[in-house]
Amino acid sequence: DIVMTQSPDSLAVSLGERATLNCKSSQSILYSSNNKNSLAWYQQKPGQPPRLLIFWASTRESGVPARFSGSGSGTDFTLTINNMQAEDVALYYCQQYYSSPYTFGQGTKLEIK
Amino acid sequence: QVKLQESGPGLVRPSQTLSLTCTVSGGPINTRSFYWTWIRQPAGKRLEWIGRFFSDGGTIYNPSLKSRVTISVDTAKNQFSLELTSVTAADTAVYYCAGGVGYVHNWYDPWGQGILVTVSS
Numbered sequence: 001d002i003v004m005t006q007s008p009d010s011l012a013v014s015l016g017e018r019a020t021l022n023c024k025s026s027q028s029i030l031y032s033s034n035n036k037n038s039l040a041w042y043q044q045k046p047g048q049p050p051r052l053l054i055f056w057a058s059t060r061e062s063g064v065p066a067r068f069s070g071s072g073s074g075t076d077f078t079l080t081i082n083n084m085q086a087e088d089v090a091l092y093y094c095q096q097y098y099s100s101p102y103t104f105g106q107g108t109k110l111e112i113k
Numbered sequence: 114q115v116k117l118q119e120s121g122p123g124l125v126r127p128s129q130t131l132s133l134t135c136t137v138s139g140g141p142i143n144t145r146s147f148y149w150t151w152i153r154q155p156a157g158k159r160l161e162w163i164g165r166f167f168s169d170g171g172t173i174y175n176p177s178l179k180s181r182v183t184i185s186v187d188t189a190k191n192q193f194s195l196e197l198t199s200v201t202a203a204d205t206a207v208y209y210c211a212g213g214v215g216y217v218h219n220w221y222d223p224w225g226q227g228i229l230v231t232v233s234s
Binding site (some may be wrong): 048051093098101102105 | 162211214222226227
């Protein structure tokens with residue numbers, strides 16, 4: 001199985017500042033058929049299901065604010081949240097869909113400083 | 114807009130079978146747009162992919178659960194189901210049904226609200 005490791009486990013960012021969340025896969029998840037990385041990011045708030053933010057590592061889902069952006073390739077990926085807002089407080093998970101079984105990171109808890 | 118809703122018992126006895134149903138609304142279940150998927154989340158732990166069903170009849174399961182899992186679809190009721198046999202306390206989790214998007218390999222949207230299943234005597 002591909003192991004997904006996120007860092008840090010928790011992060012506190014001031015309102016209006018930038019949050020940088022990292023995700024590392026145990027092997028490359030670059031899909032050769034389209035030269036895209038098979039990585040998704042989700043946001044989860046207490047008592048709610050995960051919400052899809054990003055797929056193909058950098059494609060923002062419809063309706064997701066532009067302050068959320070994804071980057072990276074191969075095994076190292078980043079979710080950047082610019083201009084941190086109070087409503088961004090949540091757990092964030094990365095997921096690889098390069099190969100089954102599809103696996104998730106352990107999550108990064110984002111809080112306000 | 115496709116929406117999903119899980120249903121089933123919230124308490125299952127050890128060694129028994131966990132059975133959950135996901136009702137799909139807003140679109141037909143026999144579509145090639147989604148891979149119908151079950152994912153679970155034990156308290157304080159990462160999400161775990163259980164398996165999926167596609168309209169061509171194909172199912173794939175997580176090897177860690179494969180011997181105990183069955184995912185099936187009832188087209189007439191627009192529902193898909195999860196059965197997990199011989200449960201233990203380790204199977205206590207919030208169980209989500211989700212629509213897998215993408216060709217062959219999936220990210221997930223939409224998700225059901227989730228249902229907490231506790232395995233306890």
